[in-house]
Amino acid sequence: MPNLKSSLRDIILGGQDGLVNVLGVVLGVSAATSDLKIIMVSGLAATFAESISMAAVAYTSTEASMSKYLSDLKEEEKEVETTPQEGLRDVEQVFRKWGFEGNLLREATYKITSNKDTWTKFMMTEERREQKDGFEKPLASAFIVGTSSLLGSIVPLLPYFILRTPQSSMVYSIIISALFLFILGFTKAKLTLGNPFSSGLKITAIGIASAIVGFIIGKVLGESNI
Secondary structure (H helix, E strand, C coil), X not given: CCCHHHHHHHHHHHXXXXXXXXXXXXXXXXXXXXXXXXXXXXXXXXXXXXXXXXHHHHHHHHHHHHHHHHHHHHHHHHHHHHCHHHHHHHHHHHHHHCCCCHHHHHHHHHHHHCCHHHHHHHHHHHCCCCCCCCCCCHXXXXXXXXXXXXXXXXHHHHHHHHHCCHHHHHHHHHHXXXXXXXXXXXXXXXXXXXXXXXXXXXXXXXXXXXXXXXXXXXXXXXXCCC
């Protein structure tokens, strides 16, 4: 399975995208019609379409990132084999940026370049800023993103299944969606870096603002003669 950092990224990506997309759909349809069946069918259609789409995008983007990583790795391996002096200077340059000088610089450079695998991985990380962890398993990433998107998409639909009244359901849908988005942002900052409260508010504001666009479109078109 992907590491914790990439898994967290995929969970937040899928959950947030699925929730915001479906919330925008149900708000837009709720603004245009009071027919509960139409609202729920639209929401469910968006739920499954969004989840499958997100999983497919996660798979293809992860696979593409992996292909690029392997291509760049071959370039670094070729450089180590054909132009080792140039590669050695690249390693020294990295260590100089870190403040290494004199014997310490020579010892560190020798230590890294004495093993070709370590050497190439070092240059991939420090020169190209690429790491294999996080996109080495496209299927796992697709599963996590798709499942998170599905679960996130269900959140704004829950009130419609429970209350069965469009207007009340719309209000509660916004409330629980905002709460869910806040928890996502809060958890993200807790497990990584940043202020949890600010992160929660930021994701909530972005998500609700995006969903409100759907409501406005539904309201305008619902009152038009289209």
